[in-house]
Amino acid sequence: MGKCPNHSGSEIDFRCKSCERGFCLQCMDTMKGLLLCPDCRCRLAVYKMYQDHDRDLEGASY
Ligand SMILES: [Zn+2]
Numbered sequence: 001m002g003k004c005p006n007h008s009g010s011e012i013d014f015r016c017k018s019c020e021r022g023f024c025l026q027c028m029d030t031m032k033g034l035l036l037c038p039d040c041r042c043r044l045a046v047y048k049m050y051q052d053h054d055r056d057l058e059g060a061s062y
């Protein structure tokens with residue numbers, strides 16, 4: 001299958017559900033049951049942060 005882009009010594013063990021790139025187990029983490037690579041986890045975290053922020057602003061405008 002090939003080597004992990006982040007760990008050149010590790011074989012690819014899973015594929016990111018978002019960007020479909022291959023990664024090793026060291027890179028794997030489950031977020032709400034999805035297998036996501038570090039890049040996509042980071043994007044998701046930033047996205048969620050903005051969502052939470054918007055919700056706070058909505059609440060304040062009442
Ligand atoms: Zn990804």
Ligand SMILES: [Zn+2]
Pocket residue numbers: 004005006007010023024025026027
């Ligand atoms: Zn890796």
